[in-house]
Amino acid sequence: MAHTHNYILAIVLLVLSVSACGEDAQDNPFSPTSDPTKDIATPDPVEGQDSDDDGWLDELEAQINTDYLAADEPCASQTYSIQETFQKPIADFLFVIDSSGSMREELPRIKQGLQEFFRPLLNNPELDFRVILIVDSDAAGGFCLDGDSGELCQNGLPSQSDRFLYYHQRVNSSDALNVVLRTFRQADSFRVAPFGWQEFIREEAQFVLTVITDDASGLSAEMFINELNEIDTAHKITRPQSILQDVTVHSIVGMSDEIDWTLQPDAPVQTKSCATAPKPGVEYQRLSKQTGGLRFSVCRSSNYGAMLEQSARAVIDSGYIPCVFSLPPAQDQSYISTSEHVGIQLEPEGQSPHLLTRVSNASQCDQGDFYIQRASYNSSSIHLCPTRCEEIQSSKNITLKVATSCVETACSQGLPTHTGRCD
Numbered sequence: 296m297a298h299t300h301n302y303i304l305a306i307v308l309l310v311l312s313v314s315a316c317g318e319d320a321q322d323n324p325f326s327p328t329s330d331p332t333k334d335i336a337t338p339d340p341v342e343g344q345d346s347d348d349d350g351w352l353d354e355l356e357a358q359i360n361t362d363y364l365a366a367d368e369p370c371a372s373q374t375y376s377i378q379e380t381f382q383k384p385i386a387d388f389l390f391v392i393d394s395s396g397s398m399r400e401e402l403p404r405i406k407q408g409l410q411e412f413f414r415p416l417l418n419n420p421e422l423d424f425r426v427i428l429i430v431d432s433d434a435a436g437g438f439c440l441d442g443d444s445g446e447l448c449q450n451g452l453p454s455q456s457d458r459f460l461y462y463h464q465r466v467n468s469s470d471a472l473n474v475v476l477r478t479f480r481q482a483d484s485f486r487v488a489p490f491g492w493q494e495f496i497r498e499e500a501q502f503v504l505t506v507i508t509d510d511a512s513g514l515s516a517e518m519f520i521n522e523l524n525e526i527d528t529a530h531k532i533t534r535p536q537s538i539l540q541d542v543t544v545h546s547i548v549g550m551s552d553e554i555d556w557t558l559q560p561d562a563p564v565q566t567k568s569c570a571t572a573p574k575p576g577v578e579y580q581r582l583s584k585q586t587g588g589l590r591f592s593v594c595r596s597s598n599y600g601a602m603l604e605q606s607a608r609a610v611i612d613s614g615y616i617p618c619v620f621s622l623p624p625a626q627d628q629s630y631i632s633t634s635e636h637v638g639i640q641l642e643p644e645g646q647s648p649h650l651l652t653r654v655s656n657a658s659q660c661d662q663g664d665f666y667i668q669r670a671s672y673n674s675s676s677i678h679l680c681p682t683r684c685e686e687i688q689s690s691k692n693i694t695l696k697v698a699t700s701c702v703e704t705a706c707s708q709g710l711p712t713h714t715g716r717c718d
């Protein structure tokens with residue numbers, strides 16, 4: 296009998312509570328308790344709005360999983376801008392490129408990286424960049440000169456001009472640094488530079504030397520620096536500015552690719568090489584450390600464009616928006632930025648900020664603004680679509696902000712996959 300009474304009581308209470316809900320639930324002690332925040336619907340992100348006023352549009356925050364209703368910062372972000380008032384950056388980028396047999400796979404990618412990063416910048420009248428290549432004209436069927444006309448024979452790079460210069464010289468596995476020293480004042484075989492590549496380097500420019508090779512150097516970092524000193528002494532009369540004091544040497548060499556994809560000068564020399572490289576390029580690494588340059592693994596060949604961007608940014612930190620750049624690094628080192636959630640916000644002066652549209656690859660650029668090329672779990676490059684990038688680069692007073700979500704670096708099963716997930 297007691298059971299039946301309880302049962303009836305329960306039904307009566309249930310009916311009471313249900314019927315009371317609509318009218319005066321607050322006064323009814325039997326009304327179901329609920330989370331008050333559940334009753335307030337979370338507003339959707341508003342297009343073109345920055346509801347929490349933290350500088351990031353709602354839609355971007357929704358994409359990268361930050362809170363669009365509370366001021367916060369993405370875990371990884373980077374800002375690029377073109378300001379009318381900036382000082383015109385002047386820089387000469389000298390590349391010495393090993394074209395020996397083991398570099399066969401890398402050479403076409405190097406060419407592609409140079410095209411992606413430098414071609415739009417060389418066409419930009421607001422920048423004063425020069426690119427000088429020391430490389431075999433026959434390498435990769437593209438680093439080549441037309442014997443008579445002195446123009447590049449193919450491959451879409453700009454013809455030899457005052458911004459794109461070419462010093463024909465074969466660079467073997469271990470002699471990149473020797474070649475740099477030897478050809479400083481020596482004519483090339485096409486006589487494009489009758490007085491050596493030093494003709495191409497301007498006194499007023501930042502001088503950035505990048506060595507690209509997968510082997511060891513036949514010359515030590517110390518010997519190279521000593522010889523540059525001698526060159527400086529010999530040239531004091533004609534060239535008052537010291538080349539040695541001016542130079543930053545970046546290395547794209549055979550070191551392991553299982554580490555941070557950009558090594559800063561204070562990071563130790565890597566003694567392990569990557570899969571397709573004979574040697575880790577210890578002497579080049581030491582030279583980069585001494586001159587404040589960066590180091591990259593030559594095996595990460597789909598990232599060359601982004602490597603060039605990092606190298607250029609190290610000497611010129613403002614004044615241009617690149618067409619290709621790396622994922623911004625996470626602020627907190629125990630996380631890595633992932634390519635899965637990437638938002639790009641464009642802020643042209645006098646207009647509302649808006650987001651750029653991501654497409655899956657270059658062939659879909661007619662439907663959007665950028666795509667991401669993934670290399671490995673922590674090295675992807677962001678590519679602005681050519682037409683869009685051209686438009687951005689020809690603007691004045693414009694800011695581009697990129698932000699990503701992150702995942703934890705450490706995974707119990709080893710390294711995260713290219714998506715940043717630990718499978």
Ligand SMILES: [Ca+2]
Nearest residue numbers: 345347349351
């Ligand atoms: Ca916001």
Ligand SMILES: [Ca+2]
Nearest residue numbers: 362365366367
């Ligand atoms: Ca926010």
